[in-house]
Amino acid sequence: MASLPTLAVVGATGAVGTVLCDLLSSRRNVWGEIRLIASARSVGRTVRCRGEELTVGALTPEAFDGVDVAVFDVPDEVSAHWAPIAVDRGAVVVDNSGAFRMERDVPLVVPEINPDQVRHRPRGILANANCTTLTMIVAIAPLHREYGLRELVLASYQAVSGAGQAGVDALQRQLGKVAGDRVLGSRPGDVRQAVGDELGPFPAPLALNVVPWAGSLVDQGWSSEEMKIRNESRKILGLPDLKVSATCVRVPVVTGHSVAVHAVFGVEVDAESAREALRNAPGVILVDDPAAGEFPMPIDAVGTDPSWVGRIRRAVDDPRALDLFVTGDNLRKGAALNTAQIAELVVRDRSR
Amino acid sequence: MASLPTLAVVGATGAVGTVLCDLLSSRRNVWGEIRLIASARSVGRTVRCRGEELTVGALTPEAFDGVDVAVFDVPDEVSAHWAPIAVDRGAVVVDNSGAFRMERDVPLVVPEINPDQVRHRPRGILANANCTTLTMIVAIAPLHREYGLRELVLASYQAVSGAGQAGVDALQRQLGKVAGDRVLGSRPGDVRQAVGDELGPFPAPLALNVVPWAGSLVDQGWSSEEMKIRNESRKILGLPDLKVSATCVRVPVVTGHSVAVHAVFGVEVDAESAREALRNAPGVILVDDPAAGEFPMPIDAVGTDPSWVGRIRRAVDDPRALDLFVTGDNLRKGAALNTAQIAELVVRDRSR
Incomplete structure (x- = not known):
């Protein structure tokens, strides 16, 4: 050209x-x-x-x-x-x-x-791919190359901007109603009453709450968001038999999806080699020093390109499994x- | 007497x-x-x-x-x-x-x-037991009796009152600083700047954030809270070989700990029988109709006695596994x- x-x-x-x-x-x-x-x-x-x-x-x-x-x-x-x-x-x-x-x-x-x-x-x-899949898969792929992925168990912490500007506006309005002199969220119904009909695109208030639902009902109780993560992870990694269970939860965060990951591999894993694989991986930033207060969080990952990954631990009861936490900007990499x-x-x- | x-x-x-x-x-x-x-x-x-x-x-x-x-x-x-x-x-x-x-x-x-x-x-x-263990285990025990529990993979959504009144006060002050006309949480560092040193007992701001850390560093990257959940679940259920992996995360909720649970059993499970077992279990309330907006959430469970359980699904890729979501008042049952x-x-x- x-x-x-x-x-x-x-x-x-x-x-x-x-x-x-x-x-x-x-x-x-x-x-x-x-x-x-x-x-x-x-x-x-x-x-x-x-x-x-x-x-x-x-x-x-x-x-x-x-x-x-x-x-x-x-x-x-x-x-x-x-x-x-x-x-x-x-x-x-x-x-x-x-x-x-x-x-x-x-x-x-x-x-x-x-x-x-x-x-x-x-x-x-x-x-x-879907924003939650993308945030997580960039950090999983280098570990798959290292150890051969067999199974993912995932729980998400998804930001309101995943539901568009209407989601951000709704949380903003809700926060205005629950912030103040009174401590809300310590009695049944007080947050629902304060938020009223300002739900925006969500089925329940997000302020001072977590909502274990994203997307629409697909089948057998699974949400569309949960099935997307399963099906897209299999397709991207080229693993049609990968076992995936995801629970998708919306949290009162403006931007930055997080995922708690339990990943089971074909061989024994080692946390330090896993860190090394992630340190050298494209599109990933390793933030893993909990004693120093360093772990991936939405308020730090927002506005940045990479997936932030940390809290890397070998499962205590399964030498082939790693537990980790990933956060990424759902509007950018996502x-x-x-x-x-x-x-x-x-x-x-x-x-x- | x-x-x-x-x-x-x-x-x-x-x-x-x-x-x-x-x-x-x-x-x-x-x-x-x-x-x-x-x-x-x-x-x-x-x-x-x-x-x-x-x-x-x-x-x-x-x-x-x-x-x-x-x-x-x-x-x-x-x-x-x-x-x-x-x-x-x-x-x-x-x-x-x-x-x-x-x-x-x-x-x-x-x-x-x-x-x-x-x-x-x-x-x-x-x-x-620890508040997160208690919230979750009341809903797991009836399923264990039904199917024989082998493994738990857990991700928590823990309220600030789990860190005492100081935790509630800190979130309250932080919300006052981030609620307002500006939309915070959409640029790197803006929430940290607004919250300043009002961290209270937490290692990072909770307002508009999730913090993948609770307790102290124990060993190999695991937090004390994560190890408590593992060890206490084994002891309460009398299962010294139970495999447990937990990731503990603090969220901007005042009261009400939630846990996303992936539970693997010794036999094939069925979501409807699991619901039936939970419907009849003491200390549990079943809230499982996502199409009607019914799932367990902290703003509803706060101030109530039972563990609220819902989002019950048989794992798509493992007929012996159930995925579910549990919420309970960490100051009451917890x-x-x-x-x-x-x-x-x-x-x-x-x-x-």
Whole structure:
């Protein structure tokens, strides 16, 4: 390619799209034109990206003419309809929704783990994993390479921004109602009463609470979020028989998903070698000195690129198992950053 | 016994002691005199209990004269010193600290699980388990009886009141600093900056954060809280070979510890029979209808006696494993309630 490629960002004004525009300003510049696209109510707004004021355009088939890569940060049904249209117009689509992730002919790409899969895209679509899967899998893959992963037992601590800006706004309003002179949360019903109907997109108050639910009911009591983590982990690692049990829980954190991981391997593990494998792994930062107060936490991981991993322990009763804790920015590595990385891989691959 | 027995409450003005005084006012009355005892700075204060104004007395050997049962809700070192003195003066001690729990000749009693053990007390001391263990084990024991427990993988969501009133005060102050017009928690360091040095008893801010640490460093990266859950679960269930891996995490909740549980059994399980076993179990309330927004949460469990259990699922990839979520009031069943129940068992046993 003589000139620099054109990138379209669909859903540019949403929670993830906004972070993507920020990221594009700070990453090595591989793009010529950047075309911002959003739903009707955002058309005409201007967004700052790479130092330029860009005007948001409408989502039309013609918007994809001349686009090399189109990143979609929109709900499933919007992606399902519009991604094939973008492909017809000549773009490679990198989709951050759940619409295509589990389709056999759509690779689920994590650049640190399976970068080569960007080349196999018979439908012209590459998928980005769920934010909880992404946060965790970047830290698990190096351990899998070392020891051969057999089983994952996971419990999540998911931030409200995983439910979009509406989730952040709801927590913000709820905190305003529970913070004050009275100590709420010590009597039954007092938090529900204070929060009232300010639930936002959640089934229960998040302020001073944890809610063991994310997504929709799939089957046999499992939530869609829990099944995504299982199915996507298997696909990304290429382990169709991997045993996975996840419990997904929303917590009153603005941004930064955390996961408590119990990982069982095929051979005996050693905590110090595990630390060494993680210290050298791409996209991972090791924070593991509890005596010094160093462990991964959302308030430190927010706004950063890597998955923060720590609390690495060999299971006391199983020499083949490791327990650890991972935290990552669900809007960056969990979403916008991973799509930006995939988009860059596509054009790097093309320019060879 | 002709007259009603005398109860002493040591640490009557602390977080757990206060809840115990509340509980004694609402439970079937089995006590004659109730004697409140606390450290020097609380002596002379009056506390309302069973409708009476009781004056807090000093912790002296003589304070235990004529006492039938002495409940200790004080730090480990205070229990270690004073419990044997109370026994010497003729009291049976029910200790809520960690000082005696793992001693071979001190039973660790959960009345719903091993009530008979109150009779075997060669040292005159009965121990109460850690609050996280208690919350969870009441829901696990009925499943163990049904299927034979082999392994537990646990991740906790622990409330700040588990660290005493100082923990509640710290979260309260922190919330005052992060609630407001600005959305904090979306940029690195903004929560740390707002919270400043108002950490209270925690190694990091709890507001808008989760902290994967509780207790002190024991060995090989494990925290004291994590090892307590392992060792106490084995002792209470009488399963010295039980495999246990726990990750303990503090969350911005005032009261109500939650635990995500992955339990592996000796035989195949069935979610509906598991629900049935829990529906009929003492000290447990089943809350398991996610489609209707019903799952266990701290804001509902606080101030109530039972362990709330829900999100019961058979593991997709292991027919012998169940995943579930348990929440209980860490100051009630997790502490004061269980000690009150043990004390009542002691006097009931004696009056036979």
